[in-house]
Amino acid sequence: MANERYNAREAEIRWQQTWDSQKIFKTENDDPRPKYYVLEMFPYPSGRIHMGHVRNYAMGDVVARFKRAKGFNVLHPMGWDAFGMPAENAAMQNKVHPKDWTYENIATMRSQLQLMGLSLDWDREFATCDVDYYHRQQKLFLDFVEKGLAYRKNAKVNWDPVDQTVLANEQVIDGKGWRSGAEVEQRELTQWFFKITDFAEDLLSEIDHLDRWPDKVRTMQRNWIGKSEGLQARFELTEAAINGDTDIEIFTTRPDTLFGASFMGLSADHPLTKALAKDNAELQVFIEECHKSGTSAAELETAEKIGFDTGLTVKHPLDETITLPVYVANFILMDYGTGAIFACPAHDQRDLDFARKYGLTVTPVVLPKEADAQSFTIEKEAYTGEGTIFNSQFLNGMSIEEAKNAVAQKLESVTINGKPQASRKTQYRLRDWGISRQRYWGCPIPMVHCDECGVVPEKSENLPIQLPDDINFDKPGNPLDRHPTWRQCACPKCGKDALRETDTMDTFVDSSWYYARFTAPWEDSPTDKKAADEWLPVDQYIGGIEHAILHLLYSRFFSRAMRETGHLSVKEPFKGLFTQGMVVHETYKGEDGRWVSPAEITIKESDNQRSAIHNETGESIAIGSIEKMSKSKKNTVDPTDIIESFGADTARWFMLSDSPPERDVIWTEAGAEGAHRFVQRVWRLTQDAQDFLQGSTPDKPEQLSKDALELRKAVHKALAAVESNIEQLGFNRAVAQIYQLVNSVASAAKPQKLESDPSLAWAVDEAMEILIQMLAPMMPHLAEECWSHLSKDGLVSTKNWPQVDSKMLVEDEITLPIQINGKKRGELTIAADADKADIEKAVLESEPVIKALDGKAPRKVIVVPKRIVNVVV
RNA sequence: GCGGGCGUGGUGAAAUAGGUAAACACAGCAGACUUAAAAUCUGCCGACUUAGGUCUUGCGGGUUCAAUUCCCGCCGUCCGCACCA
Numbered sequence: 001m002a003n004e005r006y007n008a009r010e011a012e013i014r015w016q017q018t019w020d021s022q023k024i025f026k027t028e029n030d031d032p033r034p035k036y037y038v039l040e041m042f043p044y045p046s047g048r049i050h051m052g053h054v055r056n057y058a059m060g061d062v063v064a065r066f067k068r069a070k071g072f073n074v075l076h077p078m079g080w081d082a083f084g085m086p087a088e089n090a091a092m093q094n095k096v097h098p099k100d101w102t103y104e105n106i107a108t109m110r111s112q113l114q115l116m117g118l119s120l121d122w123d124r125e126f127a128t129c130d131v132d133y134y135h136r137q138q139k140l141f142l143d144f145v146e147k148g149l150a151y152r153k154n155a156k157v158n159w160d161p162v163d164q165t166v167l168a169n170e171q172v173i174d175g176k177g178w179r180s181g182a183e184v185e186q187r188e189l190t191q192w193f194f195k196i197t198d199f200a201e202d203l204l205s206e207i208d209h210l211d212r213w214p215d216k217v218r219t220m221q222r223n224w225i226g227k228s229e230g231l232q233a234r235f236e237l238t239e240a241a242i243n244g245d246t247d248i249e250i251f252t253t254r255p256d257t258l259f260g261a262s263f264m265g266l267s268a269d270h271p272l273t274k275a276l277a278k279d280n281a282e283l284q285v286f287i288e289e290c291h292k293s294g295t296s297a298a299e300l301e302t303a304e305k306i307g308f309d310t311g312l313t314v315k316h317p318l319d320e321t322i323t324l325p326v327y328v329a330n331f332i333l334m335d336y337g338t339g340a341i342f343a344c345p346a347h348d349q350r351d352l353d354f355a356r357k358y359g360l361t362v363t364p365v366v367l368p369k370e371a372d373a374q375s376f377t378i379e380k381e382a383y384t385g386e387g388t389i390f391n392s393q394f395l396n397g398m399s400i401e402e403a404k405n406a407v408a409q410k411l412e413s414v415t416i417n418g419k420p421q422a423s424r425k426t427q428y429r430l431r432d433w434g435i436s437r438q439r440y441w442g443c444p445i446p447m448v449h450c451d452e453c454g455v456v457p458e459k460s461e462n463l464p465i466q467l468p469d470d471i472n473f474d475k476p477g478n479p480l481d482r483h484p485t486w487r488q489c490a491c492p493k494c495g496k497d498a499l500r501e502t503d504t505m506d507t508f509v510d511s512s513w514y515y516a517r518f519t520a521p522w523e524d525s526p527t528d529k530k531a532a533d534e535w536l537p538v539d540q541y542i543g544g545i546e547h548a549i550l551h552l553l554y555s556r557f558f559s560r561a562m563r564e565t566g567h568l569s570v571k572e573p574f575k576g577l578f579t580q581g582m583v584v585h586e587t588y589k590g591e592d593g594r595w596v597s598p599a600e601i602t603i604k605e606s607d608n609q610r611s612a613i614h615n616e617t618g619e620s621i622a623i624g625s626i627e628k629m630s631k632s633k634k635n636t637v638d639p640t641d642i643i644e645s646f647g648a649d650t651a652r653w654f655m656l657s658d659s660p661p662e663r664d665v666i667w668t669e670a671g672a673e674g675a676h677r678f679v680q681r682v683w684r685l686t687q688d689a690q691d692f693l694q695g696s697t698p699d700k701p702e703q704l705s706k707d708a709l710e711l712r713k714a715v716h717k718a719l720a721a722v723e724s725n726i727e728q729l730g731f732n733r734a735v736a737q738i739y740q741l742v743n744s745v746a747s748a749a750k751p752q753k754l755e756s757d758p759s760l761a762w763a764v765d766e767a768m769e770i771l772i773q774m775l776a777p778m779m780p781h782l783a784e785e786c787w788s789h790l791s792k793d794g795l796v797s798t799k800n801w802p803q804v805d806s807k808m809l810v811e812d813e814i815t816l817p818i819q820i821n822g823k824k825r826g827e828l829t830i831a832a833d834a835d836k837a838d839i840e841k842a843v844l845e846s847e848p849v850i851k852a853l854d855g856k857a858p859r860k861v862i863v864v865p866k867r868i869v870n871v872v873v
Numbered sequence: 874g875c876g877g878g879c880g881u882g883g884u885g886a887a888a889u890a891g892g893u894a895a896a897c898a899c900a901g902c903a904g905a906c907u908u909a910a911a912a913u914c915u916g917c918c919g920a921c922u923u924a925g926g927u928c929u930u931g932c933g934g935g936u937u938c939a940a941u942u943c944c945c946g947c948c949g950u951c952c953g954c955a956c957c958a
Contacts (some may be wrong), residue, residue: 735896817893
């Protein structure tokens with residue numbers, strides 16, 4: 001029979017329909033098998049899927065299909081992170097309703113994803129903009145309010161002037177909005193916050209146990225939470241200040257350097273600063289000056305330390321004879337610690353810069369190990385290293401740690417104005433999460449403003465608070481504010497006319513608990529606790545590194561908050577996390593400097609010279625750097641085009657081959673063609689095997705021929721390797737193993753060999769069966785097609801993973817490299833179980849060793865059985 | 874500035890626990906088949922080379938019988954954080 005080419009498009013749709021009609025990927029909650037929850041970060045419905053999605057979902061699908069074959073009850077759901085700004089931008093630009101725009105995009109992207117043949121339980125699908133979903137999110141919000149985990153406060157917030165909304169700290173990058181890129185302004189607004197700081201310590205300490213998370217993400221989260229332990233201490237003013245204050249409270253991590261103090265610093269936003277400024281025009285000017293300077297990285301780098309002498313002085317807490325001047329300084333932040341510091345210029349660079357500028361004293365109090373107390377001075381660089389305390393009265397001679405303790409102990413026991421002068425305190429950099437957004441397309445915050453009762457939570461039975469459909473985007477700002485009737489409601493407490501909150505929730509709220517909702521998306525309450533406890537935590541979560549802080553930290557907060565409000569029991573939502581690399585592509589530019597897309601050009605290659613010409617105009621195109629696929633640089637490749645020309649399996653296979661999954665992968669046309677050649681190669685191999693075997697499984701022979709035994713060994717070694725590679729998410733290594741095996745099978749399965757060797761025919765049949773099963777998680781359609789072509793029973797997608805025959809993994813003879821002085825000089829083939837003495841004897845008799853020794857005795861012989869022999873001459 | 878990662882052929886990369894560096898693939902070259910092309914198959918493919926070898930994992934040291942792997946110091950590159958007291 002003549003070989004036919006594999007028609008991927010036809011076969012893939014056929015198998016997708018088969019899987020679908022048999023509902024083989026539907027997951028039941030009550031199932032006796034052990035559970036495995038694999039989840040890929042759900043997509044934002046921006047319009048069309050891109051190659052990054054293909055890579056992400058191909059990886060997740062390999063894990064899901066593999067675990068299913070290993071006997072687990074696998075939950076592998078899909079949904080849509082569907083609220084957000086782009087829908088509103090589209091509404092403003094194209095006069096489309098955000099809802100229509102979003103649901104149309106979802107429909108497009110769903111059908112694109114379905115072309116990939118992912119083993120998803122589509123019955124659990126939802127979008128976060130579904131009323132059913134945000135209804136339950138509003139319930140969670142009310143529960144959080146009740147527990148004090150959500151609250152309202154007036155706060156200085158990050159205001160994005162382009163998007164006209166507030167941003168969380170995590171969403172401000174280099175002083176710019178993460179989405180708009182606009183310079184963020186500071187504004188005072190009343191906002192809703194989640195009390196993420198309640199869990200700061202737990203969020204930090206549990207990172208230690210997230211051992212299946214990348215270290216990088218763990219480090220980033222630790223730094224973000226930013227714990228520092230120190231002392232909160234009050235410094236007594238020599239005279240009461242204008243507002244009646246008698247002391248200034250500061251936070252320090254370096255109480256050991258207290259005798260090096262030369263001034264006090266107040267933030268420009270400190271209450272005392274504000275009080276002093278009331279009738280001090282000069283100070284007012286200075287404060288304004290401080291506010292003007294931006295917060296971007298570049299500006300901070302060059303910003304000069306400036307200060308304003310308040311004329312106030314404080315007593316040194318350890319020596320009343322010393323007084324320190326109080327300055328307002330631009331480098332002190334109000335929202336860290338107490339907004340006030342004591343400054344020790346010798347051991348803090350900022351304090352030193354400031355002291356030099358204003359001519360304040362610089363007294364070193366930590367002496368480096370090698371330095372001499374008499375001659376040690378600080379010039380332009382503060383000393384922040386280890387050392388012994390000196391110039392410090394009773395602390396002299398102590399280590400830094402000892403001095404910290406001594407100071408803390410002393411000040412804890414002293415009282416001023418009836419209160420202890422100091423207490424040990426742990427500070428976190430982490431701030432509460434501001435979630436109010438002045439947008440339409442988000443989950444409405446279910447609160448009511450009543451003139452009589454104040455801010456009142458809506459009653460649960462009145463949920464959902466639905467978004468109105470009749471809105472317009474004629475003007476900037478939040479359309480909910482302008483809606484003629486939507487705001488009007490009855491106060492849930494007194495029943496009088498009241499107004500709804502018009503802020504909606506940050507879309508990161510939506511994605512902070514979707515993983516829990518998937519465990520029972522049909523429930524009236526946010527979760528079915530039993531189902532949530534059964535499925536959670538997610539065993540393997542896969543997504544981009546860009547979510548290392550925001551989404552992953554918020555989700556960790558949410559699982560804790562939902563635990564406190566009785567919706568689930570786990571603390572940590574994601575047991576295993578994998579952050580995959582991006583899909584990147586070369587960029588191309590025309591002669592006039594415009595970006596040109598890969599589809600418009602043809603690349604010529606010869607002798608390592610690559611050049612490109614435009615398909616239509618014939619102009620020569622410059623090949624530029626490799627960049628993340630983006631519309632602006634036109635270096636995108638549409639997954640649907642690839643699926644149409646090569647099939648989904650080719651796209652999946654290419655995404656899994658070559659590059660390690662955590663690294664960026666370069667999409668190339670040649671690589672895609674190579675992947676497709678492999679698809680055809682497997683299909684040819686299957687047809688050849690089918691031609692010979694004619695659908696009958698040969699009987700297992702008593703004795704295997706040498707060829708058959710070798711093939712079996714190759715098969716079972718590959719099987720063991722692929723299995724462990726997939727377990728470790730080393731998809732590229734699994735792919736390489738499969739390539740190698742296909743090469744072995746192809747060279748073994750030659751007709752002339754098969755005809756004369758029935759045991760080889762049997763081995764080839766086994767090899768094909770196992771090969772197809774190994775391919776199935778990666779190229780499921782091709783695997784089904786081959787499986788059925790070889791008349792194997794049922795669907796390969798529902799088959800159990802094959803068993804490794806461990807007898808095939810051991811060799812009775814092995815080849816050891818022989819080294820002479822650490823350089824390879826020969827080989828020795830010997831029984832695998834040969835002991836050291838046998839090996840040494842054989843090595844000393846080998847030709848290269850005899851030659852090298854030249855009759856002399858070796859200085860040393862190192863024998864590592866099963867590995868290597870090294871003879872030192 | 875602080876913290877972390879990475880650096881191996883023309884390219885993507887591989888190398889259990891320190892033990893044969895370059896598996897597997899892409900590209901390229903040569904040949905077979907073909908009227909021709911595609912597809913397919915076979916071979917070559919780190920560098921130098923006097924054909925016996927010599928050298929090779931960013932650079933320089935160190936530990937070791939043995940280093941891509943461990944240690945120290947540089948260089949390059951990418952990422953994160955950044956006036957956090």
